[in-house]
Amino acid sequence: MNLYGIRAIYKFEMARMRRTVMQSVLSPVISTCLYFVVFGSAIGSRMGDIDNIAYGAYIIPGLVMLSLLMQSISNASFGIYMPKFSGTIYEVLSAPVSYVEVVLGYVGAAATKSVILGLIILATAKFFVDYDVLHPFWMFSFLVLTSITFSLFGFIIGIWADGFEKLQIVPMMIITPLVFLGGTFYSIDMLPDVWQTVSLFNPVVYLISGFRWAFYGVSDVHVGISVGMTLVFLTACMVGIWWIFKTGYRLRS
Amino acid sequence: MQPDISVKHLSKVYGDGFQALKNINLDIRRGEIFALLGPNGAGKTTLISIICGIVNLSSGEVKAAGYDIVKDYRKARETIGLVPQELNTDSFETVWDAVSFSRGLFGKPPKPSHIEKVLKDLSLWEKRNNRIMSLSGGMKRRVMIAKALSHEPQILFLDEPTAGVDVELRRDMWEMVRKLRESGVTIILTTHYIEEAEEMADRIGVIRQGEIILVEDKTQLMTKLGKKELRLHLAQKLDKVPGELTLEPVELSEDGYELIYTFDSQQEQAGVARLLRTLGDLGIEYRDLQTRESSLEEIFVGLVHE
Numbered sequence: 101m102n103l104y105g106i107r108a109i110y111k112f113e114m115a116r117m118r119r120t121v122m123q124s125v126l127s128p129v130i131s132t133c134l135y136f137v138v139f140g141s142a143i144g145s146r147m148g149d150i151d152n153i154a155y156g157a158y159i160i161p162g163l164v165m166l167s168l169l170m171q172s173i174s175n176a177s178f179g180i181y182m183p184k185f186s187g188t189i190y191e192v193l194s195a196p197v198s199y200v201e202v203v204l205g206y207v208g209a210a211a212t213k214s215v216i217l218g219l220i221i222l223a224t225a226k227f228f229v230d231y232d233v234l235h236p237f238w239m240f241s242f243l244v245l246t247s248i249t250f251s252l253f254g255f256i257i258g259i260w261a262d263g264f265e266k267l268q269i270v271p272m273m274i275i276t277p278l279v280f281l282g283g284t285f286y287s288i289d290m291l292p293d294v295w296q297t298v299s300l301f302n303p304v305v306y307l308i309s310g311f312r313w314a315f316y317g318v319s320d321v322h323v324g325i326s327v328g329m330t331l332v333f334l335t336a337c338m339v340g341i342w343w344i345f346k347t348g349y350r351l352r353s
Numbered sequence: 354m355q356p357d358i359s360v361k362h363l364s365k366v367y368g369d370g371f372q373a374l375k376n377i378n379l380d381i382r383r384g385e386i387f388a389l390l391g392p393n394g395a396g397k398t399t400l401i402s403i404i405c406g407i408v409n410l411s412s413g414e415v416k417a418a419g420y421d422i423v424k425d426y427r428k429a430r431e432t433i434g435l436v437p438q439e440l441n442t443d444s445f446e447t448v449w450d451a452v453s454f455s456r457g458l459f460g461k462p463p464k465p466s467h468i469e470k471v472l473k474d475l476s477l478w479e480k481r482n483n484r485i486m487s488l489s490g491g492m493k494r495r496v497m498i499a500k501a502l503s504h505e506p507q508i509l510f511l512d513e514p515t516a517g518v519d520v521e522l523r524r525d526m527w528e529m530v531r532k533l534r535e536s537g538v539t540i541i542l543t544t545h546y547i548e549e550a551e552e553m554a555d556r557i558g559v560i561r562q563g564e565i566i567l568v569e570d571k572t573q574l575m576t577k578l579g580k581k582e583l584r585l586h587l588a589q590k591l592d593k594v595p596g597e598l599t600l601e602p603v604e605l606s607e608d609g610y611e612l613i614y615t616f617d618s619q620q621e622q623a624g625v626a627r628l629l630r631t632l633g634d635l636g637i638e639y640r641d642l643q644t645r646e647s648s649l650e651e652i653f654v655g656l657v658h659e
Contacts, residue, residue: 102427102460104456104457104458104459104460104461104462105457105458105459105460107457108453108454108455108456108457108458109458111454111457112446112450112454115446115450116445119445186441186442186443186444187437187439187441188441188442188443190407190435190437190441191435191455191458191500192458193406193407194405194406194407194430194433194435195430195458195459195460196426196427196428196429196430196431196459196460197458197460198427348409352407352408352409353367353368353408353409
């Protein structure tokens with residue numbers, strides 16, 4: 101195991117986060133806070149409770165999840181796309197590191213950033229909305245698991261992308277709608293039957309539902325299913341990455 | 354002694370069907386400077402990229418420092434440093450961070466004293482805290498060399514190291530390469546500048562259309578393939594080459610004041626003596642004479658255009 105190699109990549113990526121703290125930390129924190137102000141404090145006070153939870157508090161898990169997914173994907177995809185774009189990837193490819201070590205370095209750093217970001221958002225939310233965490237261990241586990249899973253997903257996107265546009269497409273055009281329609285702002289029980297069924301094909305529903313369960317003990321689907329679905333997605337991403345390195349897809353000709 | 358790089362029956366076919374390398378066999382000895390010459394697209398970079406692990410091989414076997422580059426890739430790669438042709442550097446990192454990163458990536462524990470030495474040797478020490486983007490092209494090239502040397506490699510690949518570099522920096526680099534060789538590092542360089550190979554290489558390999566067409570000791574190559582030229586400045590103008598000399602490869606310059614005799618450097622004595630004797634017999638006087646050996650460049654052009 102080339103521990104120095106993993107550490108070098110990890111440190112390099114964390115240094116990138118410190119340099120881009122405005123973009124990778126401050127901007128998602130501010131935009132999430134705006135949701136808390138508008139939907140939590142302003143409109144939320146006129147909205148009814150959902151599952152006996154004040155509306156402002158109800159949307160917290162979904163909004164944290166939104167930032168987590170977006171940032172995990174964009175951090176990890178940029179992390180591996182930039183060396184490809186600038187050509188410095190030659191060094192990683194010629195180094196005595198296995199692909200597992202490369203992934204540990206890049207994805208580990210991206211997931212770390214996301215976890216830190218998630219915790220910062222949760223801390224700032226306290227200023228706007230009153231909420232409690234019923235199962236802190238599970239809340240943190242979901243946070244970490246989701247960060248890792250979507251950082252892996254981002255890593256795949258970063259390798260697949262051959263232009264900056266493609267880096268943006270997946271988070272903006274796929275993840276954002278999935279999160280908005282995945283029960284961030286409502287319980288899927290509130291939808292007509294047909295749309296409830298459709299919603300069950302949205303993987304983000306399971307993430308948000310499980311995460312909300314960790315906060316308030318209520319969920320749209322059973323928490324076991326949420327954990328299971330997250331693990332399924334995690335495994336799918338790992339298989340994808342294994343395939344990429346096995347075939348050299350867009351890395352080694 | 355086992356070669357530092359051993360390439361056996363190496364072929365590479367890219368995904369689009371293009372065969373970049375055809376059955377390459379090549380041994381590079383420990384501690385030598387080996388220059389790989391070839392026209393654009395001959396396969397120089399592909400060969401280097403395969404040895405360094407950037408491109409997958411299609412068939413054949415490559416060993417670096419005795420380790421198979423596929424089965425034993427960690428050990429093989431630890432011994433190799435690569436300075437690629439393109440000027441690909443990070444932008445926002447400082448010189449120090451970038452070079453330290455490379456050392457870690459290659460699995461070596463931090464050793465600031467070594468990084469300091471490398472930076473000082475490459476005249477980068479003053480710039481160690483500068484961001485790479487603020488450096489000139491020549492300085493960036495030095496950073497790439499520093500990165501390649503950060504993990505104390507046994508084998509160093511320099512792919513067109515002095516492309517687009519000014520004369521002074523080129524001289525500096527030659528000096529640096531010589532010092533590295535003195536310290537026991539094996540150096541493989543590809544170059545377009547024949548002058549560079551002529552100046553530095555111990556052995557020369559020529560690659561053409563994916564095939565190694567020649568590997569030869571530099572001095573032997575120059576003796577074997579080198580042509581010598583004898584120019585005689587005549588006291589009086591001649592209208593044509595005298596009939597007695599037409600058996601020899603002798604030409605007359607346009608102005609009629611110079612006789613040019615081309616000969617293989619290995620058979621020089623007999624031919625030159627015979628020519629001069631004949632001139633004496635004919636009473637043709639000459640004021641001056643000079644000989645010139647053909648450069649590696651002329652040899653090279655001759656080879657790749659065969």
